[in-house]
Amino acid sequence: MTVNQLLSIKGNKIHSIVSTITVYDALKVMGEKNIGAVLVIEDNILKGVLSERDYARKIVLKNKASKDTYVYEIMETDVETVKPTDDLDYCMELITTKRVRHLPVLVDDLVVGIISIGDVVKAIMEIQKNTIEYLDSYIHGIKA
Known part of the structure; x- marks a missing residue:
């Protein structure tokens, strides 16, 4: 499954x-918006x-005030991104090796969506479930 296919299922709403x-x-x-990163x-x-993790580590743990700190002071600027044509295995590799939870989706430097670790895991689980069901029906079809 590609990022584009995942976005077509979950939507490409950007906050x-x-x-x-x-x-x-x-x-x-x-x-x-009930989101963990923006x-x-x-x-x-x-x-x-900017993520909840940034807030926890760069504001709360450093005794700063969120009303006196600007986003540019704590946001993550070295952002891992993906393309719509990337597959979910690549996304999971980025999430795991780079320890990120959100991947903006870019086309020609324009953001067209965002996927989270939860989106990727859910999609991979659905793929695996479908594969198991297919193999189960294939095996039972042979025995019949």
Whole structure:
């Protein structure tokens, strides 16, 4: 399965913010949208990602105030991305080796979607379930 096929199933809704808002305001957006990370996009260009993990490690653990800190101060700027033509095995490899939970999907430097570790795991589990069902019916078909 490709990233494009996964996006066609889950949708390609993108939630984004700009880097000049406070972390507090970004967290409000994340809470309203029920998401664990938000893309930082300015002038249609991906600038970074802000995640709950960034908040926990760079605000809470350092005794900073989210209302006094701007997104650009703590966002991750070295963002791993994928293309719609990439397959899920490649995505899982990136997620595992780079220890990321969210992969923005880019076409010609424009964000067209985002997939999470949960999206990838769910899709792989569905593929495996279908394979098992197919093999089970094949085996039982031979015995009959």
